[in-house]
Amino acid sequence: MTVRRLPELLGPAALVLATALLGLAVSVSLQNYFLDTLVKVSIVVALYVFIGNSGVLSFGHIAFVALGVWTAGVLTVPESQKNAIMPGLAHFLLHTNVGNVASLALAAGVGMLFALIVGLPLMRLSGLAAGIATFAVLEIVNNLLRYWQAIGPGLNAFSSVPQTTGIWQAAIGAFICIAVAYAYQRSRFGRQLRAAREDPAAAAAAGISIYGQRLLAFALSGGLAGLAGGIYVHLLPIEVDNVYLDLTFLTLAMLVVGGAGSLLGAVVGALAVSGLDSFLSAAENGVDVFGWHLDLPTGTSVIVVGTLMAVVLILRPSGLSGGRELSLPRRRPRVPDLPKVRAPT
Amino acid sequence: MIVAVLNISWQTLADALSLGGIYALMAVGIGLVFGVLRLVNFAYGQLIMAGAYSIAYASVWGWPAWAGVLLCFGVVLALSMLMDWLVFRPLRGHSPAVMLVATFAIAFLLQSIAVLAFGQLGTIASTIGPLNQPWDIGGVEIRKIAIVSIAVAAFCLVLLQLLLTRTSIGLHMRAAAMDFTTSRMLGVRANRVVGGAVLISGLLAAVSAFMLTGRNPQVTPIFGLDDTIIVLAGVVLGGLTRPIPATLGGFTIGFASGILGGALPTNQSQYLPSFLFGAVIVVLLLRPNGLFTRAAAVERL
Numbered sequence: 001m002t003v004r005r006l007p008e009l010l011g012p013a014a015l016v017l018a019t020a021l022l023g024l025a026v027s028v029s030l031q032n033y034f035l036d037t038l039v040k041v042s043i044v045v046a047l048y049v050f051i052g053n054s055g056v057l058s059f060g061h062i063a064f065v066a067l068g069v070w071t072a073g074v075l076t077v078p079e080s081q082k083n084a085i086m087p088g089l090a091h092f093l094l095h096t097n098v099g100n101v102a103s104l105a106l107a108a109g110v111g112m113l114f115a116l117i118v119g120l121p122l123m124r125l126s127g128l129a130a131g132i133a134t135f136a137v138l139e140i141v142n143n144l145l146r147y148w149q150a151i152g153p154g155l156n157a158f159s160s161v162p163q164t165t166g167i168w169q170a171a172i173g174a175f176i177c178i179a180v181a182y183a184y185q186r187s188r189f190g191r192q193l194r195a196a197r198e199d200p201a202a203a204a205a206a207g208i209s210i211y212g213q214r215l216l217a218f219a220l221s222g223g224l225a226g227l228a229g230g231i232y233v234h235l236l237p238i239e240v241d242n243v244y245l246d247l248t249f250l251t252l253a254m255l256v257v258g259g260a261g262s263l264l265g266a267v268v269g270a271l272a273v274s275g276l277d278s279f280l281s282a283a284e285n286g287v288d289v290f291g292w293h294l295d296l297p298t299g300t301s302v303i304v305v306g307t308l309m310a311v312v313l314i315l316r317p318s319g320l321s322g323g324r325e326l327s328l329p330r331r332r333p334r335v336p337d338l339p340k341v342r343a344p345t
Numbered sequence: 346m347i348v349a350v351l352n353i354s355w356q357t358l359a360d361a362l363s364l365g366g367i368y369a370l371m372a373v374g375i376g377l378v379f380g381v382l383r384l385v386n387f388a389y390g391q392l393i394m395a396g397a398y399s400i401a402y403a404s405v406w407g408w409p410a411w412a413g414v415l416l417c418f419g420v421v422l423a424l425s426m427l428m429d430w431l432v433f434r435p436l437r438g439h440s441p442a443v444m445l446v447a448t449f450a451i452a453f454l455l456q457s458i459a460v461l462a463f464g465q466l467g468t469i470a471s472t473i474g475p476l477n478q479p480w481d482i483g484g485v486e487i488r489k490i491a492i493v494s495i496a497v498a499a500f501c502l503v504l505l506q507l508l509l510t511r512t513s514i515g516l517h518m519r520a521a522a523m524d525f526t527t528s529r530m531l532g533v534r535a536n537r538v539v540g541g542a543v544l545i546s547g548l549l550a551a552v553s554a555f556m557l558t559g560r561n562p563q564v565t566p567i568f569g570l571d572d573t574i575i576v577l578a579g580v581v582l583g584g585l586t587r588p589i590p591a592t593l594g595g596f597t598i599g600f601a602s603g604i605l606g607g608a609l610p611t612n613q614s615q616y617l618p619s620f621l622f623g624a625v626i627v628v629l630l631l632r633p634n635g636l637f638t639r640a641a642a643v644e645r646l
Contacts, residue, residue, distance in 0.1 A: 057445065121630050128385060128441055129633045132581045136622035136629075139574065143618040249453045256446055297461060306454030313447040314435040 007326035009182040012267040013175060016041060019271060020171035031167065033278035038170035039232050041270040043247075044254045045177040046224035048266035050217045051255060053190055055197035056126055059248055060134030063141035064115055064222040066243035068107035068229025070145060073158040073238070076103045081160045088149030100164045104173075104230040111226015112219050119218035123211055126200075138248065146240045157239040165235040173231040177224045181263050184220060193217055250277070253309040259319020264326055269319065276308070277301050354607070355485045361603025363491040365596040366498025367556050371576045372583065372595025373505060374549035377542045379585050380522030382433060383441055387448040389550060390573030391455035392428075394566065396421040396554025397470065398463060401564040404472035413472055418551040425547030429539070452570075459566035467565035476559040490559035501552060502592065505545070509588060514541050522586060575602060578625040584634060598625075 016038065023034025047061050075098045077085060082094055098106065122133050145152060152158075165173075184190045193213040196203035204210060232238060250273070258269015280301035283294045312319065371389065378386050396417040403413030432451055436444050476493060479486035509515035514537070520528040521538045529535055557569060576595050583594015602621055606614050 122626070125629060125633055128445070128585065129581060129629050131385075131445060132578055133626050133629050135574070136578060136625045139622045140619045143616060143622075147615045246453075249449060252446055253450065256443075300461070302457035303454060303461065306450050306457065309450040310432065310447055310454065313439075313443055313450065314432070317439055317443050 004328045005186070007328060008186075008263065009179070011326035012178050012182075012263055015267055015271060016171055016174045016178065020167050023167045030282075033282065035165065035167065035170050035235055037271065037274040037278065038167070038174050039165075039228060039235060040251065040254065040274045041174040041267055042170075042177045042228035042231065043225060043251050044258075044266045044270040045174070045181050045263070046221045046228055047251055047255050048260065048263060049181050049184060049221035049224060050214075052260045052262070052266065053185060053193045053197065053217050054214050056214065057131045058134040058218075059131060059252075060118070060137035060141075061221065061225045062243055062248045062251065063138045064111040064225035065229035065232065065247070066141055066145055066240070067114055068111045068226030069158070069233040069238050069243055070152045070229075071110045071226070072103040072107040072230035073161050073233040074152055075106060076100065076161050076234070077158070078160060078162075085156055085159060086149065086153045088154070089152070090150040093151070100162065100234065104227060104234075107230030108223045108227035111229065112223030115222020115225075116215070116219040119215045119222075123214040123218055138244075142240065142244050153239075155240060157237040158233050159237040161233050161237065163234060165231050170231060170235070173227060177228065178263065178267065180220065180224060181266075184217070185263065189213060189216055250305070253305055255319075257309055257312045257319060259321035259323050261318060261323025262321050262325045265319050265321030265323060268321055272320065273305060273308070277305055280304055356479075356487055356491075357604065357607030359487045359491040359495070360607060361600045363494040363498070363556075363560075364603040365600035366495050367553050367560075368572070368576050368579060368599030369592045369596040370498055370501055370549045371553050371572065372580045372591045373502070373588055374546040374553070375576065375580050376585060376588055376591030377518070378433075378546045379580075379591075380588070381518060381525065381539050381542045382437065382444075383525075384433060384436070384444040385441070385448065385577065385585075386546075387445060387573070387577070388428065388452040388455060389546075389576075390569035391452050391459075392421050392425055392547065392550040393554040393557060393569035393573070394459060394564070395424050395455070396551050397558045397564040397568050398459065398468065400473060400555065400558050401468040401470040401562070404470050405468060408472070410472040413470070414555055417554055418548070421551040421554060422544070422547045425543055425550065429543040433539075433543070456566050456570070463566065465566065467563050467568075470558050470562040470564055473555075473559050474562050477562070490556065493559065494556040497552060497556065501549065505588070508545075514538070518542055519588075522588075575599075575621065578622065582625055582628050 019034060019037060019041075023031050023038070026034070043061075043065055046064075047058070050056070050061070051058055074086070074089070074093055075096060077097075079095065079097055082089060118137055122130065122137070125133050145154075147154060185194070192203070192208045193210075193216075195206070196208055196210045196213060200210060229243070232243075236242075251270075254269040254273045255266055256269070257273050258267070259265025280296060283296045284300060286293065286295040316322070371393075375386055375389055378384060399417040399420040400413040403416050404410070408416070428451065432447060436447055439447075476490040477488055480489050480492065509519060517528070517533045517538050518541060520531070521533055521535070525535070528538075554569070557572065558564065561568075575598055579594040579596075579598030580591045581594070582598060583592070584590035598621065601624075602617060605617055605620060609617065
């Protein structure tokens, strides 16, 4: 199979690498947009692992990102400052601190564990019921993180988390997500889930456990989402509203615009929408483009992204990538035309 | 009796009933469109937000209350027709997930337009502010808006039931909700039915906008968003495809959140959304087709 299929992995990875290199070349103030973009790539790839492969909509993945943020954040705020930022923190969390890499691993672990627990009952649902139920998960997690001060800062922002996420760390996070997504979709489990997406009845008849495969993908993508959340909190002082409806909307928009059916689509969508969004956000504060001074009113970026998402959905529901992966052209051996067989009547 | 057992005031009970009534209307509005188009309109809350802003701006301009309500109806109906034309119509026949994400996009689009046009802080609809004052009924004080919304909701629901069961357009709508293709073959005109459903759904959004503004005159760009999320859960809880289960679902979740919000002390009532959505998940697991429906047959191939 394999050489022909390699672009499926290398194409998205090359796009991320190019973004990272471009991010190193620009000024420090612009670099933040590239960092943000790389984190978004990780989140969207995490979404893709479940939504793309299973075809089941999930509004709940930002809850896993939020849990990753909380895990990595709580465990890395310096002990001397924990009382100031998180006055109600539980005792054992007050004196537990881990390093940067360990906090990321734990964030991924918590995301995966929580997705597994939530998925155990939820993966029996599909269609609209699944959409609403995952939405309910997002609401519950957001509500608990917002008010339960024993596990985090509540409404305060995660200030004074060590800002260790640079271009390379963000890029490595995105590479990990892409590699896991690729390995998963080429594995027998990924293939079984995609078969179930195309035709649930036929897949079940062929002996595929749709429930089990969905649960596996859900847990895996929950882990990746948690990892992305951990990387995110090491980048910015995040608060609870940063990982709620707006991020859900933005990441879903990226996935849909790029095309939920392929890994390439997830990465392209994240890069395209994030690039547009970053540019417009910068323009909201005023930028100079080729000698023009561009100054857009606040809120333009959401309007443009929302319109773009609606237009893409209406005109091209399978997204920019059309659900295709990159691959080298197939070299077919020439086969002589078979004699036409007339069906017995 | 319930009042005495749970130790809640008549005010809480009336509030819960009125919230249930408003949510029931919103649930029908969402359910009717779902019935004919198989489309969950996430942007319903933004219709309500637009209506609430019409009332608020009418009062800022010094218009009388009735003119504000009239403007609310005009704006909401125009907007829902526009939405049908620009979004629902091109999306017909796509998968439910695509349509849900599309209306999600429209919701955020309208919300950010509101932020851009009206600002984050919000506007106060002062003309219908007096509705928040209490009436004294036999020594018990109850907010006027609670009584008004219970009455209006009951009136609308009866009217709607008559429309659905006693008129030909109502019959067509119910037929289309059951099986769109077959009903078209039997002579139901698709565009008329869809237009009717969108129109009624818009009317109900305008009525809900008026009553929600009466409960909370502070109109912000996220006005109605939380309500819509809860109603959506309620509609799925009750059963999406039929109007009556959808209504019951909306009423139940509104009533429950009203009672719990009033009965729980503040340090627990902040976790109210968790209780509500936890209950939603449990119900979805036990009865994925809805609480108030008969068990549906498995879809055949």
